[in-house]
Amino acid sequence: MPKFDGASIREVFEVLKHNQSILFSYDSKLLDLDKEVYVDRYQGLLVDYLEQLLGTQYSFKETNSHVIIRYAPQRMDISTVELDTIKNNRTRISGYVKNIRTDVPVSFATVYDRTTYQTATLTNKRGYFELDVKHPETTFTIALSKENYRDTMLVLLLPVEVAYVGKERKTGYYYASDSSKMISNTMFGRFFTSSRQRVQNLNLGGFFVYSPFQVSMTPGLSTHGLFNSQVVNKFSLNIIGGYTAGVTGTELAGAFNVNQFNMHGVQFAGLFNVVGGNVEGLQAAGISNVSLNKLSGIQLAGAWNSADTLVSGMQLTGGINLANHAAKNIQLAGVMNLTKGEVGNQFAGGINVAKKVHGVQLAVLNIADSSDYPIGVFNWIRNGSRQLSLGVDESKFVNLSLRSGGRVMYSVLAIGTYVNDYNVKYGVEAGIGAHLVHKPRFMLSTELVHRTHFDKHVRYVDPNRSSLRLIPAVNLNRYLQVYAAPSFTYAEAIDREPGTKGVIWKFWGADRKRNTFHGGGTIGLTYLF
The missing domain is CATH 2.40.160.20 (Porin)
Structure with missing residues (x-):
């Protein structure tokens, strides 16, 4: 990298983007991109350069496409580790997590199995944790995560001869720059999940693991245990309700499905489907479907549908359809369609509201900034x-x-x-x-x-x-x-x-x-x- 004398962080990032093909993701409130920096010429590792540029209070996580920048001024470690005798291919690993600088116990830190991603827990107020490990290998990796702390891993050499034969788990990282569109920060997330699960979401951020299937009775009682909120499943069966990272296949629930990230496939629930990421496919629910980000497919609900952006497809409900943007797509509702941005066509038994309508509005009352083809008892088009x-x-x-x-x-x-x-x-x-x-x-x-x-x-x-x-x-x-x-x-x-x-x-x-x-x-x- 060349020398920068009084350049902004934004300019440095642009050079990294064009010369090194490096892209960054971070919360818009985290960095002041117009801040002036003074850095000498540099050749070496990117992580060292970023620490020199931004400071050591940040952590940097590499994904397939981006480098995730997070605020992590604190450090933690495991002070003592105890291993129980292995019986029936199972062992219990316990220990205490502390702050490296202050030696104070770290409570509510997520501790999980970084080898097979089959178990996870939170530390208590004394920083104590226990992990029940199935089929332990000769080496076992414990991972520690907590908001505002640097991610930490500890590799243990276990005195066992039993080897676990299996495929390496595929992992990924989901990042959303708008925290208001994350499940844990919404009314639905607070209602359907426990405080322990929400703490873990903050600790692990967008980290997730792929799994073939999972079965749960409730969000807290699952075949993946506490780690279920970080697992993307191909098939998910939730007897009452479930809380997972996402779906790339089929998800069924007697009452509700809640996904942290994306849903690709079909999702059926007796009452609610709530997805924090994008929806590609079909959502069908007795009461409501919610997508906090993009919808490419169909939402079918008895009472209401909600999506941030309807990219392609339609929303059909007996009650109300809500979308911030639905350009060139269809909303069909028994009572009301509401779009804060653009929409293709709106058909409702009561009211249609939109900013710009590209096609037809059909309702008793139509309201829009721009709509050339409103059909109703009364229309109020601001630019009409x-x-x-x-x-x-x-x-x-x-x-x-x-x-x-x-x-x-x-x-x-x-x-x-x-x-x-x-x-x-x-x-x-x-x-x-x-x-x-x-x-x-x-x-x-x-x-x-x-x-x-x-x-x-x-x-x-x-x-x-x-x-x-x-x-x-x-x-x-x-x-x-x-x-x-x-x-x-x-x-x-x-x-x-x-x-x-x-x-x-x-x-x-x-x-x-x-x-x-x-x-x-x-x-x-x-x-x-």
């Missing part, structure tokens, strides 16, 4: 169109109407009164419309609306009418336009005579005594806002 019109039609119905929606489709809501009609007094209209032509001085739209009638006492009366309108409008200025809209209407008879049947056709206006297909028109003034 809003019109307030005062008009009168051929039936002498004087009305005030609100048209609100996107650049193409919009909703119509109107209320008005009839002039000199003794049978019906008031009317309410609702419908949908579309802007066909939108020029600076001219606009052409079409609407399909339905009108419901009430008498002078505001009681519902039977005769209703439906109209298809073509609305050419001329803009007088930025805010005002006038229009004259021809229409084709089906109107039910207001004064129906007994025994009359069938529908008649008229060129203009409705027949009061017969159901009528007829032509008509509306003229009015519109305020654009």
Whole structure:
């Protein structure tokens, strides 16, 4: 590395990236990348250079793609180790963990089998631990991990002749820069897990091991013991519920599945599925599915689905779908869809909310910053169109109407009164419309609306009418336009005579005594806002 005299840490990292192909992962609050540093020319090991650059209070863990930087100013070690006699290919290893500098016991440190990853425990308040080891080899590695401490390993030579024949376990490391998207920091993590498991998650971070299968009754009662939260399984069966590192196959639960990291495959639960990482595949639950990061697949739930980013696929629920981003994908809900960012299409029985919609919004109420095709009783699109019109039609119905929606489709809501009609007094209209032509001085739209009638006492009366309108409008200025809209209407008879049947056709206006297909028109003034 060249000499740096007053350069920022960011600049040094960029040189390491481009010249040495080294990438780093770390909490954004951990390092001040604009801090000036002074380091001489260097050739040697990366770990020594990083300690020279950042200081010895940090630890550095190498993965396949990144170097993980963690804050670890403390050091620990095992002061004494005791081995029980080996019986039935099992032995018990116990000892005390202490702080190297202060000689004080280290409580709640994770101690685990670094050879086969089959057992783990936490030290008590006196720093004491016990490990029950199955099939011990002639050499055995104990690993120590605790938040703010440097990871430590101790290799023991065991006086045994029994050799454990098996495949070397595949391990990995998961790192998330946003700690709010980690299971242990969420309401779900606190509810479904014990304090001992959450402490271990802090100690071990994103370290995990692969395993073919696991079976558990509850998160604390598993074939992997306390280490189950750090194991990724191909098949996981949780009788009541389970807490694992992740799944790369199938996971089944009577009540709930909780995964620290990723789920690739299928996941079924009677109540809840909660995944701290990414989901690729199918999540199905009786109540809820939650993915704290990306979803590429399908979430199917009875009450609600939640994902940070819907990369591809869809969310289907009888209740509510939640996503921060769902660009070019589908949300289908019985009650509500909520997306803080972009979404492809939203279909709900109640409400759709999004920032930008690329496709269709279909619901009773649609809300968005940008949505060209909202279909609903009422739409509120911040960057769309809003019109307030005062008009009168051929039936002498004087009305005030609100048209609100996107650049193409919009909703119509109107209320008005009839002039000199003794049978019906008031009317309410609702419908949908579309802007066909939108020029600076001219606009052409079409609407399909339905009108419901009430008498002078505001009681519902039977005769209703439906109209298809073509609305050419001329803009007088930025805010005002006038229009004259021809229409084709089906109107039910207001004064129906007994025994009359069938529908008649008229060129203009409705027949009061017969159901009528007829032509008509509306003229009015519109305020654009």
